[in-house]
Amino acid sequence: MTxxxxxxxxxxxxxxxxxxxxxxxxxFPTILVAILGNIKIFRDPSPELNGLRTIDVYVGIAVALTVxxxxxxxxxxxxxTYRERGVLRRVATTPVRPITxxxxxxxxxxxxxxxxxxxxxxxxxxxxxxxxxxxFPGFVLAFLLCALGVFAIGLFIAALAPTGKAxxxxxxxxxxxxxxxxxxxTPREFMPDPVQRIGDFTPMGAGERALNDAMNxxxxxxxxxxxxxxxLVVFGLGAARFFRWx
Amino acid sequence: xxxxARRSIRAPGSIRDAGYMAVIEVSNLSKRYGDTVAVRDVSFxxxxxxIFGILGPxxxxxxxxxxxxxxxxxxxxxxxTVLGRAPRDPSLRAEVGVQLQxxxxxxxxxxxxxxxxxxxxxxxxxxxxxxxxxxGLDGKLRTPYGKLSGGQKQRLSIALxxxxxxxxxxxxxxxxxxxxxxxxxxxxxxxxxxxxGVTVVLVTHFMEEAERLCDRLAVIDRGSVxxxxxxxxxxxxxxxxxxxxxxxxxxxxxxxxxxxPEVREVxxxxxxxxxxxxxxxxxxxxxxxxxxxxxxxxxxxxQASLDDAFVRLTGHTRGE
Numbered sequence: 001m002t003x004x005x006x007x008x009x010x011x012x013x014x015x016x017x018x019x020x021x022x023x024x025x026x027x028f029p030t031i032l033v034a035i036l037g038n039i040k041i042f043r044d045p046s047p048e049l050n051g052l053r054t055i056d057v058y059v060g061i062a063v064a065l066t067v068x069x070x071x072x073x074x075x076x077x078x079x080x081t082y083r084e085r086g087v088l089r090r091v092a093t094t095p096v097r098p099i100t101x102x103x104x105x106x107x108x109x110x111x112x113x114x115x116x117x118x119x120x121x122x123x124x125x126x127x128x129x130x131x132x133x134x135x136f137p138g139f140v141l142a143f144l145l146c147a148l149g150v151f152a153i154g155l156f157i158a159a160l161a162p163t164g165k166a167x168x169x170x171x172x173x174x175x176x177x178x179x180x181x182x183x184x185x186t187p188r189e190f191m192p193d194p195v196q197r198i199g200d201f202t203p204m205g206a207g208e209r210a211l212n213d214a215m216n217x218x219x220x221x222x223x224x225x226x227x228x229x230x231x232l233v234v235f236g237l238g239a240a241r242f243f244r245w246x
Numbered sequence: 247x248x249x250x251a252r253r254s255i256r257a258p259g260s261i262r263d264a265g266y267m268a269v270i271e272v273s274n275l276s277k278r279y280g281d282t283v284a285v286r287d288v289s290f291x292x293x294x295x296x297i298f299g300i301l302g303p304x305x306x307x308x309x310x311x312x313x314x315x316x317x318x319x320x321x322x323x324x325x326x327t328v329l330g331r332a333p334r335d336p337s338l339r340a341e342v343g344v345q346l347q348x349x350x351x352x353x354x355x356x357x358x359x360x361x362x363x364x365x366x367x368x369x370x371x372x373x374x375x376x377x378x379x380x381x382g383l384d385g386k387l388r389t390p391y392g393k394l395s396g397g398q399k400q401r402l403s404i405a406l407x408x409x410x411x412x413x414x415x416x417x418x419x420x421x422x423x424x425x426x427x428x429x430x431x432x433x434x435x436x437x438x439x440x441x442x443g444v445t446v447v448l449v450t451h452f453m454e455e456a457e458r459l460c461d462r463l464a465v466i467d468r469g470s471v472x473x474x475x476x477x478x479x480x481x482x483x484x485x486x487x488x489x490x491x492x493x494x495x496x497x498x499x500x501x502x503x504x505x506x507p508e509v510r511e512v513x514x515x516x517x518x519x520x521x522x523x524x525x526x527x528x529x530x531x532x533x534x535x536x537x538x539x540x541x542x543x544x545x546x547x548x549q550a551s552l553d554d555a556f557v558r559l560t561g562h563t564r565g566e
Contacts, residue, residue: 001366003366003367006363006366007363010355010359010363013359014352014354014355017354017390018354082352085349085350085351085352086346086348086349086350087349087350087351087352089318089346089349090344090346090349090351090406091367092318093316093317093318093339093342093343093344093346094339094364094367094368094410095336095339095340095367095368095369095410096367
């Protein structure tokens with residue numbers, strides 16, 4: 001096994017050993033789908049959603065939620081803790097470069113978000129009859145774009161946060177407005193137009209819209225894709241510029 | 247006996263004369279953080295196979311010095327080579343094992359996982375099971391890092407510094423926070439590491455540790471090397487005073503002792519005589535006593551320790 005694979009596997013194991021974090025990241029979005037799916041009006045077709053049911057939209061929102069939870073809450077906390085505890089510095093004394101550990105941690109986080117998303121989609125499909133993504137490659141693309149954009153922000157937080165706790169706090173502070181624009185509390189389609197237009201430029205708003213496009217059988221729209229790539233570039237470069245190894 | 251022989255061949259000078267190469271060479275190292283000068287002018291050379299100590303009070307610049315040697319920090323000035331290469335040379339990472347001060351592992355990572363993972367980082371790793379056995383960690387392989395005692399964490403940290411089969415091991419404050427028994431075990435371990443041919447650089451502020459382990463020592467104070475010698479040489483050089491106390495079998499004229507060049511002062515305290523002086527004091531005093539047929543009862547010699555020498559050299563008490 002390569003060092004990268006071994007590091008990624010270790011990161012996944014360590015993630016699973018934090019019961020509270022692992023439970024929320026892996027199951028909370030699915031539980032949300034299960035609860036909302038049990039509300040009768042959420043299973044009725046809605047004219048605002050072009051005849052779709054609210055639960056149909058919520059599966060996409062729950063997928064966006066997995067990305068926001070792992071990227072804004074888990075990732076900055078873990079990486080800032082690694083710096084705080086000197087894990088990155090210790091790796092820096094070995095032939096492995098600390099950036100490899102960072103990449104392994106991000107890969108592990110993407111895999112966890114993917115598993116969590118697959119669970120949401122499976123429960124939505126099997127229990128509530130939510131259709132699968134009409135454009136599956138488009139859905140994977142939207143998921144990766146959303147993950148890259150949001151993880152870049154998570155890395156940027158990790159770069160600036162002095163401790164793991166601070167990283168988690170900043171991430172949580174960003175998490176709520178981000179998820180608002182993704183439609184966690186009110187699906188985007190029900191929002192007033194100006195709020196939707198603002199949401200288009202937020203990472204989770206753009207991410208959810210891209211995922212929604214793919215659910216409806218289209219490719220992610222150019223604006224959302226551009227917004228997410230923009231976040232990736234700006235915050236990715238910012239993280240690279242400010243990241244301290246110790 | 248064996249220990250004595252080893253120490254004696256490592257006296258300063260003899261190593262260079264025998265043509266050994268310097269494993270680490272540091273010349274005029276300087277490093278500042280903002281306006282604070284951490285290291286002003288540090289020079290020393292570490293010879294192949296020795297345990298070289300870097301001793302100094304807290305904040306003297308010890309850690310900064312070894313972090314520059316380990317390639318973790320870029321010096322502002324000076325020349326450094328490690329195994330003939332620049333400290334940042336990536337090829338050195340496989341040959342230099344580093345145990346960092348206050349560097350922890352992930353709480354939930356088990357000892358086995360840590361050893362297995364870090365051994366995968368190196369091209370030619372040591373057998374981690376054997377290493378765990380040598381370090382007394384074989385019973386703890388399934389224990390997560392967060393559940394280890396201070397001593398066990400420290401031993402794991404040493405194991406990780408040695409897991410790549412390094413030629414040089416840099417160990418920073420490795421016994422700080424350990425209880426006396428664990429400290430002694432760690433000392434035995436460091437000696438066994440040296441006996442395997444690994445050159446050891448040991449940063450410490452424990453005099454006893456430096457005196458017991460190190461072949462040679464650099465004493466660093468306020469960012470500069472104030473002395474560089476064997477522990478015995480440092481004590482001698484510091485000309486620390488010793489005190490002899492005894493109860494003479496018959497009255498003794500002070501003048502017989504005060505004329506000796508080694509003696510600075512003779513005091514009396516309740517039937518006891520206290521002789522304060524330097525150099526070969528005990529021999530000089532006992533010779534005079536023998537000539538005058540005085541028996542020294544309850545003879546005690548308060549010898550200078552590295553601790554005293556350190557205070558003399560730096561003007562600090564330890565830990566200050």
